[in-house]
Amino acid sequence: MLMTGFWSLGIALQALLLVRGLSIGLGRSFPAFYSYIAYVMVTDVLRFITFRWYPNHYAAVFWVTQFLALLAGSFVIFEIFRVGLRPFPGAAKMARYLLLLVFGAVFAKAVAGGSGGFLAWLARTSVEIERDLRMVQELAILTLVILFLYYAVPFGRNLGGIVLGYGLFVLTIIFQFTLWSYGVVLPSIWSYVQSVTYFLAVVVWVWALWSRAPAAATGVQPRLEEDYKLVWMATRNQLERVLARLGSVARP
Amino acid sequence: MIPIALLSVLALLLLASFLWSTRNREWEAQPEHLEDPPPLDGNERIRREQLVVRIFSREDRDFIRRTGSVPLQQLYRKERQRLALGWVRTTSRDIAKIMRVHRLRSRHSSNLDAGAETKLMFEYLWLRLLCATLALWIRVFGPHALGDFAAYANGLYQGIGRAASVVPGVAPAETTLP
Numbered sequence: 001m002l003m004t005g006f007w008s009l010g011i012a013l014q015a016l017l018l019v020r021g022l023s024i025g026l027g028r029s030f031p032a033f034y035s036y037i038a039y040v041m042v043t044d045v046l047r048f049i050t051f052r053w054y055p056n057h058y059a060a061v062f063w064v065t066q067f068l069a070l071l072a073g074s075f076v077i078f079e080i081f082r083v084g085l086r087p088f089p090g091a092a093k094m095a096r097y098l099l100l101l102v103f104g105a106v107f108a109k110a111v112a113g114g115s116g117g118f119l120a121w122l123a124r125t126s127v128e129i130e131r132d133l134r135m136v137q138e139l140a141i142l143t144l145v146i147l148f149l150y151y152a153v154p155f156g157r158n159l160g161g162i163v164l165g166y167g168l169f170v171l172t173i174i175f176q177f178t179l180w181s182y183g184v185v186l187p188s189i190w191s192y193v194q195s196v197t198y199f200l201a202v203v204v205w206v207w208a209l210w211s212r213a214p215a216a217a218t219g220v221q222p223r224l225e226e227d228y229k230l231v232w233m234a235t236r237n238q239l240e241r242v243l244a245r246l247g248s249v250a251r252p
Numbered sequence: 253m254i255p256i257a258l259l260s261v262l263a264l265l266l267l268a269s270f271l272w273s274t275r276n277r278e279w280e281a282q283p284e285h286l287e288d289p290p291p292l293d294g295n296e297r298i299r300r301e302q303l304v305v306r307i308f309s310r311e312d313r314d315f316i317r318r319t320g321s322v323p324l325q326q327l328y329r330k331e332r333q334r335l336a337l338g339w340v341r342t343t344s345r346d347i348a349k350i351m352r353v354h355r356l357r358s359r360h361s362s363n364l365d366a367g368a369e370t371k372l373m374f375e376y377l378w379l380r381l382l383c384a385t386l387a388l389w390i391r392v393f394g395p396h397a398l399g400d401f402a403a404y405a406n407g408l409y410q411g412i413g414r415a416a417s418v419v420p421g422v423a424p425a426e427t428t429l430p
Contacts, residue, residue, distance in 0.1 A: 089362035097366035142264035149271035151359040228361035235354040249308045
């Protein structure tokens with residue numbers, strides 16, 4: 001009964017989020033995110049119908065729609081990168097470099113892993129595959145968040161809400177799937193917690209995307225693009241001067 | 253795959269929390285910080301350099317020692333340690349400020365070199381580590397310990413140089429530190 005309540009409320013909130021987003025023009029700013037919400041909403045209805053009237057087909061419908069949701073979620077992550085770092089080409093370049101490093105490391109681990117390699121990974125259960133892919137998603141999200149913080153790139157309430165909601169949702173799935181694979185949490189509790197987490201993520205999104213709130217002007221935004229070599233040399237010189245200052249401490 | 257990936261997620265989560273807690277929104281919103289600081293005039297630079305040398309110099313300590321007063325020596329040690337730690341903290345803050353300005357400027361550069369950026373990041377971390385180690389050293393051994401150690405090493409080096417010069421076939425070594 002409680003599950004059905006969360007389900008219905010979640011669908012209603014997603015519909016509200018979609019209508020509100022499209023009416024204030026946020027759909028144009030975050031097309032991948034709103035497509036994801038629309039997809040999940042349709043999926044929720046489909047799952048609800050299957051669960052109610054065709055329970056034998058529920059598992060198949062669940063996993064197929066779940067993997068498509070995972071794919072749609074990856075586009076949301078790409079959108080976070082595209083929208084957030086658009087005014088900062090230097091930070092965007094660093095993000096591409098770091099994400100390539102993260103994906104490269106994960107791919108190399110999957111291919112050359114000790115547990116049978118890439119084919120063995122593909123032959124694993126749906127839960128394990130989703131958990132691994134969600135982990136890659138979370139690594140990408142966290143890499144982006146770290147880069148945003150490192151280069152002081154402002155999130156703004158809209159983008160910040162998307163990152164927070166989706167990041168927490170993915171993180172919860174990872175921990176639940178991991179615990180579940182070790183037999184710590186019962187399957188019924190797992191599905192209940194996942195629904196509640198997604199519901200909370202939708203609440204965060206409704207709050208963050210209720211009105212347009214682009215990233216706050218930082219005051220440094222209008223600055224002209226600077227030549228990296230000059231910036232790098234200036235920093236390097238300053239750091240060398242500090243090092244010389246530190247060296248003077250050990251003068252005999 | 254699980255343990256390493258899960259640990260990586262946790263590590264990145266911790267790093268993100270740390271960066272979140274240390275960010276300085278007000279500072280980042282003030283564009284005047286990005287302008288290059290006006291160069292110090294000659295007198296000011298010399299005054300600052302002399303101050304550093306004075307804080308860590310052993311002259312004052314030797315002078316206080318000659319008075320033979322234990323309370324005075326204790327007071328001197330406490331105060332000089334406070335001054336030295338303050339200087340290290342200021343230097344560490346300066347390093348952080350240099351790097352913060354660098355990040356705010358380089359994020360707009362489309363020709364950013366990821367390799368150079370990574371190298372600079374490691375140099376920055378190395379300097380911060382150096383400051384932390386120096387502060388720990390000062391807390392444990394006092395502000396003059398490094399100077400004493402350097403003087404000892406210099407003496408040893410000169411001794412080796414003198415010894416090498418009397419061994420046939422070995423060129424005389426440089427007997428003073430650069």
